[in-house]
Amino acid sequence: MDTSTINIILLIFHYLFFIYTVSVIISYIVLAFFSIVETLEYQKKNRFVNYKEILSSSISPSISIIAPAYNESLNIIENVRSLLSNHYANYDVIIVNDGSKDDSLEKLIKSYSLVKVDYLVNEQIPTKPLREGIFKSTNPAFEKLIVVDKENGGKSDALNMGLNLSESQYTACIDVDCLLLEDALQKMIKPFLELTEVQVIATGGVIRIANACTIKDGKLLDVDMPKSMLERAQILEYIRSFLLGRMAWSRLNGLLVISGAFGMFDKKIAIEIGGYDTNTVGEDMEIIVRMRRHMEEEKRKYKVAYIPDPLCWTEAPDNYKIFTSQRNRWTRGTIEVLRKHRKIALNPKYKSLGLVSFPFWFIFERMAPIIEVVGIIYFCVLMYLKALRWDYAFVFFISAYLFTVVFSLVAILSEEQTYHQYKKKGTGIKLIITSLIEPFIFHPFVLYAAIRGNFDYIFNKKKKWGVMTRKGLSKKEAV
Amino acid sequence: MNKFQYFLEYYNGEPLIIQLVWMVSCFLFLTVIILIIYLKFLRVRLRENEKITEKYTKDYELLLITYLYAETDENGVSLERQSVINELEKGIENTFKRKIIVATFLKLGNEITGEMAESIHHLYSQTKLKKYALSKLKNRNWYIIARGIRELTLFHVKDAHDQVVKHVNHSRREVRKEVQLYLVNLFHFEGLNFLDDLQTPLSEWDQIQLLEELQKMEDQQIPDISLWLKSTNKYVVIFALKLAEIYNQFGMKDVLIELISHKDKKVRLELIPVLSHLHVIEAKEIFKNNFNESSKDEQIEFFKLLENLIEPSDEPFIIEHIYNENFEVKYSALKLLKVLNTTKFENLELTPPESDFVKIVEFIKNY
Structure with a gap:
């Protein structure tokens, strides 16, 4: 290859990277703008909403909380109690014990006075068979509780079992180890009942990180900032993602994902599309994409709504091993979903789903780690060829870094002006410091996990869920 | 200085794109600094506001309690009460304090009932708070109008009726909802007259709110709902159906039968229960x-109706549907067959063994 060819290749690379970077920046600015507009609108609309009526109304629609559990013996009793404490008139809680090898079922039977019952299951979605069967409590105080013990089939299979069992109009799918605030169901059901021009098919909630928070008897008493930088960086990342990213996509009715930790669905639609896909690790994103695709194909007007209130608190990984394993799975999930539904991409038949949301996810989520790694390799090649202008590299690096910091600070600002959850003195400065150093100490691990996810997707197809070791939210009780 | 000049020379010698990136970097750097300072300022302000709000809330709560327990003459007036009013009037002039006063009024208003609640409503009308709430109705922003109506509802300001109903067909759903709640809260069933010519949708959420308010009323004399059942607005029909069920409107039988052939599926579905x-x-x-x-x-809904209204004459129809492809219909039909004719139910042929049909029969047998 002669020098001129190399120069042309380098020039093409220059422009490709430049265009990609500029489009990332523009898209983030646009998202931040829409997010602010949507947040203001949400606040105006909901500032004086009276939730008391829906709480006590006998005609409020029925909701089933479906919580799959696998080897959750450590915290299952407290977690179920928290789910049973929700302030809503018409709901039940379905705990699906997905072939746990520990004593989760025995503990539940003992603590909630469960007995095996005959239960007619309309198996609309195929699932693994029941193991010990279906249990209900003899204690009227726990009449809302249904416990199902089935053979292990994974999270999706357990959720599908819950969908088959539910007799409610709406289902809230939740990770059993999450802490739901008491008014969570009232707030999540609102969009389904409020909109008349379009059908709301799902509502997503914000997930907040409960590490270092004080929780007692299933109630969040105090919000604090963890000591470890990994946990703090995740707090910042969640604020950025949920308050800026998803809020904006909600405004554009382009949400492609509702967190698996907490989401509510119109059960009829969820069953119509065949429930959760058991062949993906990105089941939370997959079901939303499939629901949207179904609605578009049926030419029905719909919306995936989003509630920014901090209603669901969960435990985030506190060590790098578990963290990278979790992010590896998220990456594989995204790749699987985008590949499975590639027909949607740039297909005008799917309107904004095909022309905006899907391409965005492909270019800026799916491809981002790959492009970043190619960029690093390209940087090394330039160094090797002694073709690197250090002053240019420096100014580009500085502007990229500053943009990241600005975006994080805007997210913190949005959090402070809306929910102001981190009230303690000193937590503000901790969040600011995190936003300044996160690109150096957190982002490399995110990138590493994403690349490993890509690698595992291609070369390690058998890899499914990693193990998430939990300490348990109840361990953080006030002394 | 030399360094700066060196940088300027360097900058001027660079291509436009690099100059642009430098400019962007400088802009972002300044933005970072401004955001950090603003965040610091915001957090301090929020903390201070919380403290001040807490202090004022306590003060105003005390004032309101003093007002409620003050000795009064036969006209309900006393020096003590007048001094409370004067104190409140001073606070009302300030927007921040006014918000706290209104919130305190609301908080206390929710905690007390009877004569005391009426005293609070009376006090509200005596102060300038009512004037401020009424002025909100003329605001250009929909959320301020909605807030104003909400306030007038909570303090039972009936004489604002004419100003409030002007917004009954407001383009924003939130304002319309507040108008509806105002009318129902203050004028009870009579307030439902807005349904007569409602052109806009009445969401499920709004309907629940209205029904809950109506059920709190002592006077449960429901007006004639036939006009609403015949409305061209399907949401009004659905709401009227709920009223018919809750208030046992047996007299509406003929109108309800006419609705069986309503063109809207949602109406027909709501009608069956x-x-x-x-x-x-x-x-x-x-x-x-x-x-x-x-x-x-x-x-499915019709079979649920049959479970409630079953008669022996329904047996042929039931038998026709025990093999219906729909699980719920099949389950209902088999349950009903067991009620109507146990022998026939017991003698059903249970094949193929793994089918839904056999599963349901076995379940009903053990039920």
């Missing part, structure tokens, strides 16, 4: 005749 609740047996034959043309949801 109402017919079941009101024991409108005449509806059964109409549904049976239209059964195959009905949607799956309507078929």
Whole structure:
């Protein structure tokens, strides 16, 4: 290859990277703008909403909380109690014990006075068979509780079992180890009942990180900032993602994902599309994409709504091993979903789903780690060829870094002006410091996990869920 | 200085794109600094506001309690009460304090009932708070109008009726909802007159709120709902169906039967449980005749109605559907067959063994 060819290749690379970077920046600015507009609108609309009526109304629609559990013996009793404490008139809680090898079922039977019952299951979605069967409590105080013990089939299979069992109009799918605030169901059901021009098919909630928070008897008493930088960086990342990213996509009715930790669905639609896909690790994103695709194909007007209130608190990984394993799975999930539904991409038949949301996810989520790694390799090649202008590299690096910091600070600002959850003195400065150093100490691990996810997707197809070791939210009780 | 000049020379010698990136970097750097300072300032302000709000809330709560327990003459006036009013009036002039006063009024208003609640409403009307709430109705922003109406509702300001109803067809759903709640809260069933010519949708959420308010009323004399059942607005019909069920409107039987052929599926679906609740047996034959043309949801609802209104004469129809492809219909039909004719149910042929049919029969047998 002669020098001129190399120069042309380098020039093409220059422009490709430049265009990609500029489009990332523009898209983030646009998202931040829409997010602010949507947040203001949400606040105006909901500032004086009276939730008391829906709480006590006998005609409020029925909701089933479906919580799959696998080897959750450590915290299952407290977690179920928290789910049973929700302030809503018409709901039940379905705990699906997905072939746990520990004593989760025995503990539940003992603590909630469960007995095996005959239960007619309309198996609309195929699932693994029941193991010990279906249990209900003899204690009227726990009449809302249904416990199902089935053979292990994974999270999706357990959720599908819950969908088959539910007799409610709406289902809230939740990770059993999450802490739901008491008014969570009232707030999540609102969009389904409020909109008349379009059908709301799902509502997503914000997930907040409960590490270092004080929780007692299933109630969040105090919000604090963890000591470890990994946990703090995740707090910042969640604020950025949920308050800026998803809020904006909600405004554009382009949400492609509702967190698996907490989401509510119109059960009829969820069953119509065949429930959760058991062949993906990105089941939370997959079901939303499939629901949207179904609605578009049926030419029905719909919306995936989003509630920014901090209603669901969960435990985030506190060590790098578990963290990278979790992010590896998220990456594989995204790749699987985008590949499975590639027909949607740039297909005008799917309107904004095909022309905006899907391409965005492909270019800026799916491809981002790959492009970043190619960029690093390209940087090394330039160094090797002694073709690197250090002053240019420096100014580009500085502007990229500053943009990241600005975006994080805007997210913190949005959090402070809306929910102001981190009230303690000193937590503000901790969040600011995190936003300044996160690109150096957190982002490399995110990138590493994403690349490993890509690698595992291609070369390690058998890899499914990693193990998430939990300490348990109840361990953080006030002394 | 030399360094700066060196940088300027360097900058001027660079291509436009690099100059642009430098400019962007400088802009972002300044933005970072401004955001950090603003965040610091914001957090301090929020903390201070919380403290001040807490202090004022306590002060105003104390004032309101003093007002409520003050000795009064036969006209309800006293020096102590007047001094409370004067104190409140001073606070009302300030927007921040006014918000706290209103919130305190609301908080206390929710905690007390009877004469004391009336005293609070009276006090509200005596102060300038009412004037401020009324002025909100003229605001250009929909959320301020909605807030104003909410305040007038909570403090039972009936004489604002004419100003409030002007917004009954407001383009924003939130304002319309507040108007509806105002009318129902203050004028009870009479307030439902807005339904007569409602052109806009009435969401499920709004309907629940209205029904809950109505059920709190002592006077449960419901007006004639036939006009609403015949409304061209399907949301009004659905709401009227709920009223018919909750308030046992047996007299509406003929109008309800007419609705069986309503063009909107949602109306028809809401209608079936109402017919079941009101024991409108005449509806059964109409549904049976239209059964195959009905949607799956309507078929399921009709079988639920049959579970409530079953008669021996329904047996042939039931038998026709024990092998229905829909699980819920099949389950209902088999349950009903067991009630009507146990022998026939016991002698059903249980094949193929793994089918839904056998599963349901076995379940019902053990039920």
